Amino acid sequence: MQNADVLIVGGGPAGSSCAWKLRQAGVDVMVLDKAQFPRHKVCAGWITPPIVDELHIDVEDFKSHHVMQPITRFLTGFIGGPEIETDYAQTVSYGIRRCEFDDYLLKRSGARLELGHSFRSLKQDGSHWVVNDEYRASVVIGAGGHFCPIARHLESLHKTDATASAPKEPELPVVLAQEVEFEMSAEQQSECSVHADRPELLFCPDLKGYGWVFRKGNYLNVGLGREAEEHLSTHVSKFVEFLKTRGKITFALPGKFQGHAYRLRTELPRPSAEPGVILIGDAIGLAHRQSGEGIRPAIESGLLCADSILETSANRENLNSVYLAKMRHHFREGTTTSPLSKLIPHAFRQFAAHRLMSSRWFTRRVLLDQWFLHRN
Numbered sequence: 020m021q022n023a024d025v026l027i028v029g030g031g032p033a034g035s036s037c038a039w040k041l042r043q044a045g046v047d048v049m050v051l052d053k054a055q056f057p058r059h060k061v062c063a064g065w066i067t068p069p070i071v072d073e074l075h076i077d078v079e080d081f082k083s084h085h086v087m088q089p090i091t092r093f094l095t096g097f098i099g100g101p102e103i104e105t106d107y108a109q110t111v112s113y114g115i116r117r118c119e120f121d122d123y124l125l126k127r128s129g130a131r132l133e134l135g136h137s138f139r140s141l142k143q144d145g146s147h148w149v150v151n152d153e154y155r156a157s158v159v160i161g162a163g164g165h166f167c168p169i170a171r172h173l174e175s176l177h178k179t180d181a182t183a184s185a186p187k188e189p190e191l192p193v194v195l196a197q198e199v200e201f202e203m204s205a206e207q208q209s210e211c212s213v214h215a216d217r218p219e220l221l222f223c224p225d226l227k228g229y230g231w232v233f234r235k236g237n238y239l240n241v242g243l244g245r246e247a248e249e250h251l252s253t254h255v256s257k258f259v260e261f262l263k264t265r266g267k268i269t270f271a272l273p274g275k276f277q278g279h280a281y282r283l284r285t286e287l288p289r290p291s292a293e294p295g296v297i298l299i300g301d302a303i304g305l306a307h308r309q310s311g312e313g314i315r316p317a318i319e320s321g322l323l324c325a326d327s328i329l330e331t332s333a334n335r336e337n338l339n340s341v342y343l344a345k346m347r348h349h350f351r352e353g354t355t356t357s358p359l360s361k362l363i364p365h366a367f368r369q370f371a372a373h374r375l376m377s378s379r380w381f382t383r384r385v386l387l388d389q390w391f392l393h394r395n
């Protein structure tokens with residue numbers, strides 16, 4: 020049996036940020052992940068600057084070994100419609116490659132790493148928890164992403180509980196998304212009309228999602244995500260055809276699109292039923308409702324979780340309630356706002372949305388500043 024103060028299941032941005040903060044305070048932390056790192060993660064790889072500050076990332080140092088593409092403008096519009104360029108005077112986002120970024124954060128955390136090991140079981144042992152009959156800790160954190168096994172374990176306990184007859188909590192909306200990322204050849208780089216500092220965000224006419232073309236150094240990332248979509252591959256194929264027709268891509272995309280999912284945050288985080296078992300990141304569905312940004316809230320929940328563990332080191336009984344209070348306070352903004360598709364009555368939705376999205380004021384002040392960049 021291996022012992023640790025805190026065991027984190029999942030070494031993505033949520034888990035590694037939590038581990039990093041705890042390690043800085045001298046806590047003995049172990050991270051268990053089913054993957055060997057560096058590992059591929061289906062993602063566009065767009066991050067906002069607060070992440071750099073919150074995690075004390077030395078941008079120059081990171082850039083010297085990894086892709087970190089500064090973004091100073093965006094091209095937005097509807098697929099097939101007119102497009103608007105919005106410029107900023109400074110860097111408002113970065114483009115990273117998740118295989119590099121996640122590996123950097125996890126190794127930098129200083130936690131003991133158990134990689135290539137899947138979660139199998141969680142059992143209570145007095146005031147401690149035992150994972151896989153192999154790892155023992157007083158706190159276990161579920162940071163396993165959208166399909167987090169700890170979250171599913173808690174759900175299954177909840178279902179078999181006497182409270183199963185209680186009214187069901189509403190499901191959070193799920194986005195299904197596909198992307199492909201590859202290094203362009205020298206020829207492809209010179210042909211590619213997508214600018215490295217200007218990601219293109221192109222919305223589906225029914226406002227249920229958007230596609231993107233994102234150049235990060237020599238890498239190109241193309242993808243599309245939609246809420247609760249059964250025909251995602253068809254939408255992705257049509258989007259790629261559109262990009263070719265517009266001359267944005269002039270070459271065949273290598274490799275297959277890969278898919279994943281995430282839940283959008285529409286309400287305040289819910290309490291966890293088990294004392295000393297905490298969920299962070301995609302495991303509780305924290306992605307921003309309008310933009311789908313999930314990395315920053317995952318990191319912030321990891322840091323809040325670490326703060327809660329440090330604050331309750333003398334009395335673990337309060338851990339879950341302290342974490343819940345911090346999460347509800349931090350994420351209270353933006354949980355009740357509706358996306359464009361809900362704000363506008365159905366009959367006028369497409370007409371109004373097309374008008375709004377062709378407005379430079381709306382695109383800068385609402386779509387980008389508020390929904391994507393949270394500059395207010």
Ligand SMILES: Cc1cc2nc3c(=O)[nH]c(=O)nc-3n(C[C@H](O)[C@H](O)[C@H](O)COP(=O)(O)OP(=O)(O)OC[C@H]3O[C@@H](n4cnc5c(N)ncnc54)[C@H](O)[C@@H]3O)c2cc1C
Pocket residue numbers: 028029030031032033034051052053054060061062063064065066136137138162163164165166167168196197198242244278279280281299300301302306311312313314315317
């Ligand atoms: C196509 C797509 C594009 C996206 N683009 C962006 C973007 O540009 N910007 C942005 O901010 N967000 C984006 N997101 C959302 C973002 O990827 C997630 O919100 C973010 O990765 C959540 O981080 P996390 O640490 O909670 O989970 P994850 O990053 O998913 O990490 C979970 C970890 O848990 C491990 N794990 C899972 N199951 C087990 C198990 N059984 N045992 C052990 N380990 C396990 C996994 O191997 C993984 O390393 C995108 C999502 C998709 C699907």
